[in-house]
Amino acid sequence: FKQKTAYDISLGLVGSEMCIRDRSGTGADELFAGYERYRAVPLGQRWQAVPNVGKAVIRRLLELAPSGHGKRSLAHRAKRFVSSADRDALGRHREIVSLFPGADTAFRPEFLEAIDNVDDPLCAAARSASGMSDLDRLMHVDRQTLLPGDYLAKDDRTSMAVSLELRVPFLDHTFVEFAATVPERMKLRGLATQHLLQQAASELLPESIIQRPKHGFELPVAHWIGNELRNHVSDLLLAPDALHRSVLIEGLVDRTMADHLSGRENRRREIWSLMALEMWHRASVPTVGRAV
Numbered sequence: 225f226k227q228k229t230a231y232d233i234s235l236g237l238v239g240s241e242m243c244i245r246d247r248s249g250t251g252a253d254e255l256f257a258g259y260e261r262y263r264a265v266p267l268g269q270r271w272q273a274v275p276n277v278g279k280a281v282i283r284r285l286l287e288l289a290p291s292g293h294g295k296r297s298l299a300h301r302a303k304r305f306v307s308s309a310d311r312d313a314l315g316r317h318r319e320i321v322s323l324f325p326g327a328d329t330a331f332r333p334e335f336l337e338a339i340d341n342v343d344d345p346l347c348a349a350a351r352s353a354s355g356m357s358d359l360d361r362l363m364h365v366d367r368q369t370l371l372p373g374d375y376l377a378k379d380d381r382t383s384m385a386v387s388l389e390l391r392v393p394f395l396d397h398t399f400v401e402f403a404a405t406v407p408e409r410m411k412l413r414g415l416a417t418q419h420l421l422q423q424a425a426s427e428l429l430p431e432s433i434i435q436r437p438k439h440g441f442e443l444p445v446a447h448w449i450g451n452e453l454r455n456h457v458s459d460l461l462l463a464p465d466a467l468h469r470s471v472l473i474e475g476l477v478d479r480t481m482a483d484h485l486s487g488r489e490n491r492r493r494e495i496w497s498l499m500a501l502e503m504w505h506r507a508s509v510p511t512v513g514r515a516v
């Protein structure tokens with residue numbers, strides 16, 4: 225699960241001091257194309273029209289450009305898209321939401337063989353959405369996987385921790401059924417996400433709010449990893465018996481750490497998740513014969 229966010233903390237304060245019931249906007253992104261990754265659908269179509277020599281030049285320029293640690297770094301976002309741009313819509317989506325894109329180059333062959341018979345939940349969800357457009361199918365995949373397995377679980381646990389009853393009105397079944405009838409051009413117009421919701425709120429909210437870029441409530445993890453938590457991260461992930469050494473190819477985590485600490489790339493997602501996995505493993509598995 226994701227780390228507690230500023231949203232979770234403020235939610236707790238509201239619940240403990242002001243009320244016992246609140247509402248969440250969770251679900252709106254999966255119904256009305258609110259995530260930036262959905263822009264990869266129209267961008268992918270445009271990418272296919274770029275000549276191969278042009279693609280090669282763009283990739284080389286991005287290799288030379290440092291991403292920095294800012295979440296909205298244009299170089300960071302462009303690299304994430306271009307790395308999977310030649311795949312189909314579902315393939316791009318899997319790469320974008322995956323912790324380590326490119327399973328064939330990230331995971332050890334023996335690990336991939338061990339999980340060969342495990343059905344990928346994203347692929348399973350996509351199969352149940354046959355006949356849908358690329359955009360609607362990707363939103364369906366997120367509604368079936370990330371929404372219940374991550375976002376709603378996080379909302380439920382953090383709200384219940386402070387005895388707050390949290391409602392999710394966007395996921396009322398009648399509203400979900402309505403959203404399914406809305407044409408995708410009213411959800412994603414060009415590269416503008418949540419177009420219909422923005423139009424609906426245009427008379428209720430200032431233009432500065434409606435046009436403000438989407439931004440999550442996140443902790444400064446990228447900064448912590450390079451500063452306050454630097455030694456702790458190194459002790460965990462560079463240890464000879466770290467769990468990832470039996471799962472990921474040799475040297476991958478070392479390069480990931482070096483890229484992040486140098487400021488060349490923002491690898492907070494990978495490093496933070498590996499930290500959580502390693503700490504869980506050390507707390508849950510006996511020291512003797514701990515690596516699997």
